[in-house]
Amino acid sequence: MSKADSVANNTPEQFDYIIVGAGSAGCVLANRLSADPARSVLLLEAGPDVETFWVRAPAGLPFLFQNSNLNWKSSSEPVANLCGREIYWPRGKIVGGSSAINGMQHVRGNALDYDDWAAAGNDGWAYADVLPYFKRMENNLDGGDGWRGVGGPLQVSRGSYRHPVTRQFVDAVAALRVPLNPDFNGRQQEGVGYSQFTIARGVRSSAARAYLAPARARPNMVVRDRCLAHHLLLVGGEVVGVLYERDGALFRAFAARETLISCGAVGSPQLLMLSGIGPADELRARGLSIQADLPGVGKNLQDHLAVNVGYEVKAGMSMNAALSGWRKYMRGVQYLVTRGGPLAMGTSHALAFVRTRADLDRPDVQISFRPWSFTFESSKLRVHPYPGIQIASLQLRPRSRGSVALNGTSARDAPAIRPNYLSDPEDVQCALRALQFARDISCTAPLRDSIVREHLLDAEDRTEERTIEFLRRTAQSLYHPVGTCKMGCDADAVVDSRLRVRGIRRLRVVDASVMPTLVGGNTNGPTIMIAEKAADLIREDEMLA
Template structure:
């Protein structure tokens, strides 16, 4: 397979200064910031369609996007040996805005020490002190301008609506169980429990597409429904991309006079590098791909959080289940949303939670607890079916797993979904963290202020008590938290895929800017930190900072 420049004509007849591959959380930010220089032409390429689906913009609509093949890549992982051979479902956005258009909209940066760890690993310029200005620049935060937050930026961040009696009871139970309060997980400290923040505004999702592309300048061309099939090289210099429109077999090519920035995400970014000849040489040749440069770590270092769902039957009709199971409740909710942009449909159903430690000696939290205002009887090919009664879920999420997996090719081109292996639950620490999470949730649920709202524990159920039974439940029910990162690892060492300026080692004219560059997963949902990566990447490309 060749990756050299073809003889065929190029898109629009001439080169763009910059080509950005992938219009997701980072890609939208990179493209928009580069296009602020009106002298520069920028091409942003997205494999999916425009974000016109009403489910994208309705906060509660994300449940309709979880298994929508038109807007979601719907990847499946390889069987996980320590999880009874189960495959981990991996939804990823295939739409303008990428996964920021289909996710749960929680806005969490991670812990300050996470970024200091990056710097200690050789990623100069990526300590928390150095990335905080990029977080702040991206934000239009409901708390206003402060040491910790920005105002007037493209990403609108709102406080969670209070959600009524159940979220308040859960928080009160946390405090009764001697867990501290925290009113801002993105502020001075992460420990504690409180209300989450979301990238929503005025009852609508605020995806990266809405944040950065709603008023795109004329020098930014946005090309949707086009899949980049490979990167094009002259020698070891990336000069453009080969692409194809959805439903059209006509090959297209786009040339970059400056740089190509890959922002295709943790799964697709290493896949694109590998099908273009950048990766472990032996593996590439086995697929019939001629190596451009041998980079053994492309696709390795895959990390993700793991989570469980502890479900309860509720004694009062105060959950999303009650909406899903009632035609007239759904009708009233739709009417209220249409008239006021308020009510259940303007929310995510996720309100409260917090961060704690499985061991007090740890220097930062490694466990997140989250209330979801519904319970699920079964998952189907199109999403999930709620219980036919009022129910809710409290989930423990392990934020610092030992597990390291990889992305490998299943075929020589982008049409073949890659193989995804997480290697979850292979250490005592990874298994015990989730067991401790279940026990903590039971301690919270036992507090009188919350127990009055619990008719019964549905999952794992009161009979699951001893260590062996809890471990069996973990193996049977734990899953990916869909926060995968790390497969194009950034580092100061020569083995890393990209250097601290996000330049792909061994070639020129090519950078990666998305969650795949994280050397370690942050302790929290990954959207906010991925936007930050996009913000900083634009300055690195422009030469404003040196990393």
């Protein structure tokens, strides 16, 4: 039987809402929209609906990093400014999306980032507007206040394990006149302090665990995994449903109210373009029928580029030994019995947000600290055999812009990811300032007293030219792609401030792709916030219809 025959023989289904993509945003939408028992919701996900031990356990990250069953394992095209390297872009292919495989850092970004969104014409997206949604989504185990929430689905904690070398890092940064900050998501972002994670009692709080699990028993919500969306179904400029594939057969599902795309900064523009919504010239070149000429689809790609420097340290001042050899089994038993210890923590244990120029109104650089060190080898992350730590530095608001484009006309054709890193000269200069600040930390007591040697460049080679070469050879994505279906009111905007796709009715995009600019922090928390707000926008528009 051909696929054309199979779709003809499968009875179409109808729901009020269809959500394509069960990642951080899709899980939120499914929960909030299905809370109305009069509304039916279909949630489609290309990956499996599972929560394995390594997904639940925070220390499972190395086992998820190259797991093709749960990870799209994307890579960019060769990046000219990074010595022609292809940059690895892991993306969650699992119910829970990237929130099920990420490093679990919980950072909202700077309040001024959201004010910038509003100033660009996105009414309702200033920090004062989105703060209630950040609070609504959180259950902060430290308690609530004017900035932090309690009682929400997403569990947020600092973790119970604190290595002595992490304290040395914090003290060294403070010695450089950076203020101690107990909460990067509170009154101000600038400062140094301990990380907050989407972890509670030693278990990852993915979007699937936080939002879907409490709603699973609702009869009006259907979660369907291993479903690859081929394209949207359109009639007269209106989306009426989705054509998707499962187990080799094609199915049509119809949405009586709206279809919501939540496939992320790579998947969402791909699905729009496969459906004829995007840059007309590019789509015609692929032989696709044009439903809406939106030149901004796939453009405006932004990502955080990190430079990681490793240090060999004195014995006892690293977690490497505890994560290697027979000791890792002891730590594993400790985790299984107590849900505590180093295996219950996320990746970076401390952060610093700093301004590298006095004229800036907010931090432009993030420094992340790991009390352990590793190297990426072929299919896994390998802990170094010596005691080591790592300090990663990155520019928070890169000026460089890239794109996502089609590589074919099938949903199975991996799209072309062109991040265009370091194409703006200021990005190179900011990366240099960030790296220098990281090195200043390593040369400051008390951290310097634990360091044996730096794995960077020999002292005589630390010219600006050689350091830039080092950046281009070693920098890696921090896996925060955004912006490819940007929200706005200019010619390149894909969605309006209510996340409705321009020129197409009954269709919204709800995920990190709608961010007009990259926030100065991690992107999982802001993506969940966007979906929380989107659910309210959808209900409001339904009442006005």
